[in-house]
Amino acid sequence: MANEYWKFVNKLGHDIESAFGSALKSALDTVTAAVEAHTAKQKQFVDSLTLAMCGRQLTDAKVAEFEKYLETNPDQLQMRIVLLGKYGDLQYGNDSELRQRRVEHIAWIIQNQPECPIAGTPFALVSKSDDEGKVAHKRLKELWLEQCSKPEVSVPLLLNAAAFFQQHNKKVAEKCLKRALKMQPLNKNVRKDLVQLYTLWDGHEAEALTNLEVALKLTWNDWDRLSLLESLPDAALAAGNLERATKAADDLLLLAKKFRERKRDSCGDAIHKGHTVLGLVALKKGKTNKAKSHLALSVAGIESPVLCSFGPSLDLVKELASSGERDAVLQYLDRHEQLCGPFNESAFELRYEVEFRKRRTGNDDDEFTQAYLDRQIEILRSHAASKSNTKHSRDDGQIHLTSMQIEWLKKQYEEALQAENYEAAYHADKRRRMYETHLANLKSC
Numbered sequence: 001m002a003n004e005y006w007k008f009v010n011k012l013g014h015d016i017e018s019a020f021g022s023a024l025k026s027a028l029d030t031v032t033a034a035v036e037a038h039t040a041k042q043k044q045f046v047d048s049l050t051l052a053m054c055g056r057q058l059t060d061a062k063v064a065e066f067e068k069y070l071e072t073n074p075d076q077l078q079m080r081i082v083l084l085g086k087y088g089d090l091q092y093g094n095d096s097e098l099r100q101r102r103v104e105h106i107a108w109i110i111q112n113q114p115e116c117p118i119a120g121t122p123f124a125l126v127s128k129s130d131d132e133g134k135v136a137h138k139r140l141k142e143l144w145l146e147q148c149s150k151p152e153v154s155v156p157l158l159l160n161a162a163a164f165f166q167q168h169n170k171k172v173a174e175k176c177l178k179r180a181l182k183m184q185p186l187n188k189n190v191r192k193d194l195v196q197l198y199t200l201w202d203g204h205e206a207e208a209l210t211n212l213e214v215a216l217k218l219t220w221n222d223w224d225r226l227s228l229l230e231s232l233p234d235a236a237l238a239a240g241n242l243e244r245a246t247k248a249a250d251d252l253l254l255l256a257k258k259f260r261e262r263k264r265d266s267c268g269d270a271i272h273k274g275h276t277v278l279g280l281v282a283l284k285k286g287k288t289n290k291a292k293s294h295l296a297l298s299v300a301g302i303e304s305p306v307l308c309s310f311g312p313s314l315d316l317v318k319e320l321a322s323s324g325e326r327d328a329v330l331q332y333l334d335r336h337e338q339l340c341g342p343f344n345e346s347a348f349e350l351r352y353e354v355e356f357r358k359r360r361t362g363n364d365d366d367e368f369t370q371a372y373l374d375r376q377i378e379i380l381r382s383h384a385a386s387k388s389n390t391k392h393s394r395d396d397g398q399i400h401l402t403s404m405q406i407e408w409l410k411k412q413y414e415e416a417l418q419a420e421n422y423e424a425a426y427h428a429d430k431r432r433r434m435y436e437t438h439l440a441n442l443k444s445c
Contacts, residue, residue, distance in 0.1 A: 048081055048118040055085025067101065077113050080105045084123045096132060103136045110143040120160035128168060140164065148176060155180045159193055170201050191215035195231065205238040226255050230270055233277035242281050249274040249281075268302030272312055279316040283323070292328045295320060299335045311340040311347060321354050329354050342379040343398055348372050366431065373438040380445040402439045406432055 058066075063086055066079050087102035106124045109116055118124055126137045144161045147153065158180040165173035174197060180190045191211045198208035212228065212235050219225050229252040236245035253274040256267035279294030295316050302312070312335075321329045333351050336344065349360055352368060360368040376398075409432035416425035 048116065049121065051078055051081040052085030052088065052118060052121075052123050055082035056088070058082065058086045074108065075112075077109070077116065080109060081116075081118050081123075084118065088123050099132060099136070103140070106140060107143055110140060110147060114144075114147050114160060115154055115156040116160075117156075120156075120163040124160075125164060125167075137168070141169070145172075148179075153179075155184050155187060155190065158183075159190065162193055162197070166197055166200065170197060173197050186218055188215045188218040191218065192228070195235070199231075199235065199238070205235070205240070209235045209239040209241065209244070222255065222258070226252070226259065226267070226270055229255060230273050233273060237277055237280060242284060245277055246281050249277040266301070266304060268304035268307055271300075272298050272302045272307060274298075276313050276316045280319065283316070283319050288320075288323060288325065291316065291320060292325060295328055295332055299332060299339065303339065308339050311336055311344045314346060314350060318350060321350060326354055337379055342376045345372060348375055351375075364427065364431075366427075366434070369431070370434060373434070373441075377438070377441045377445065380442070384445055399439065399442050402435055402442060406435045406439065409435065 063083065066083055070076060070079060084102065084105055087098060087105070103126065106119075106126070109119050109124060113119070126140055127133045128137045141164070144164050147157060148161050158176045162173040162176040162180075165176065174194075177190055177194050177197065180187070181194070184190060191214055194211040195208050195215065198204040198211065209232075212232050216225060216228050216232070219228055229248065232248040233245050233252060236242075236248050252270050256270035256274065259267050275294040275298035279291040279298065282288075282290040282294060298316065299312050312332075317329055317332045330351070333347055333354075336347050342348070348371075349368070352358055352360060352371060356371065358367075409428050412428040413425050413432065416422070416428055
């Protein structure tokens with residue numbers, strides 16, 4: 001399909017030159033070059049992520065082979081990306097040697113390939129959750145600052161640096177993005193990154209909305225506009241602009257309907273977002289029945305990969321729960337489970353409060369944990385008996401996570417015993433037995 005497209009473009013260019021002369025042909029060539037460059041950047045980004053994801057399948061022997069090869073061939077960027085994929089989950093682990101290897105690969109990329117798309121993804125970020133992570137983050141921060149201090153820098157480099165600084169150094173991230181914007185005022189990706197930064201930065205809701213509005217003006221393609229419009233209702237609501245939030249949500253639903261009629265996409269995410277925001281606006285205006293109507297519509301026919309994996313938003317349903325709308329809340333939570341299964345802890349916590357009329361007392365609340373695990377098995381068995389949708393069949397991922405939880409609790413038990421903290425040891429052992437029973441039940445579903 002892509003080859004056919006470029007054949008068409010080339011033929012069109014030839015026809016234009018024949019009919020109108022070289023000036024218009026030159027303009028077409030400029031546009032074509034820009035499209036090609038954009039396509040190449042997108043491909044590079046996808047290729048980097050694909051390599052990283054493939055890295056998760058590496059065996060320990062292959063990892064050792066790659067590391068040995070890099071000792072004498074350090075310029076193998078793709079091999080480093082694969083290893084970052086393998087090491088991706090280790091920034092929170094206890095293996096200091098592997099964590100250090102990961103940091104070395106990130107440092108090399110910052111120093112030698114700072115424009116590489118992988119440098120702006122979570123694969124190249126470091127958590128400051130412990131002392132080792134703080135030391136590593138400080139080192140990488142200095143490398144990025146060194147790169148940004150150079151007089152000649154590119155926009156991709158600045159975007160990657162901003163991604164690194166976004167969580168812990170928002171002012172530095174903002175400086176990087178504003179510098180990139182000065183270099184390319186019409187670059188909507190810079191605007192989108194500014195929106196993301198300001199959305200995560202308390203007190204900057206108005207800036208998020210402003211930059212999102214500008215990004216929309218720079219976007220002519222309906223499909224790209226749909227993606228941006230999904231963020232606009234929330235941004236307007238966060239900025240306190242209820243009228244703009246309402247209009248944005250209406251525009252989003254209208255565009256989603258347009259795509260559905262063309263049968264291009266179900267647009268479930270857009271429909272869910274639009275009705276959720278309209279419901280929140282209705283609640284702020286004291287229109288509870290209208291809010292409940294939007295709550296129901298927000299989960300009607302919205303199946304999408306994202307919503308069926310992570311579940312619908314809980315923002316509106318939590319507000320209605322606070323207003324005492326028990327029936328509407330429970331109906332929504334039932335639909336939530338139908339979409340993504342019974343494994344969303346936050347959704348169950350809300351059910352726990354509304355249906356069971358109890359409150360979770362903390363992460364170590366055994367009563368809550370037991371109720372949550374029992375609910376999972378109840379739903380799995382119920383849908384297995386009725387042969388309902390696959391979201392409620394046994395989930396091997398949950399079996400793996402439960403097994404990891406058991407191993408972690410065993411470790412907690414041993415550490416508590418060594419510290420002669422017998423109360424903590426008893427609690428860890430009790431929870432281990434709880435999860436072992438749950439694992440057996442999961443396997444039987």
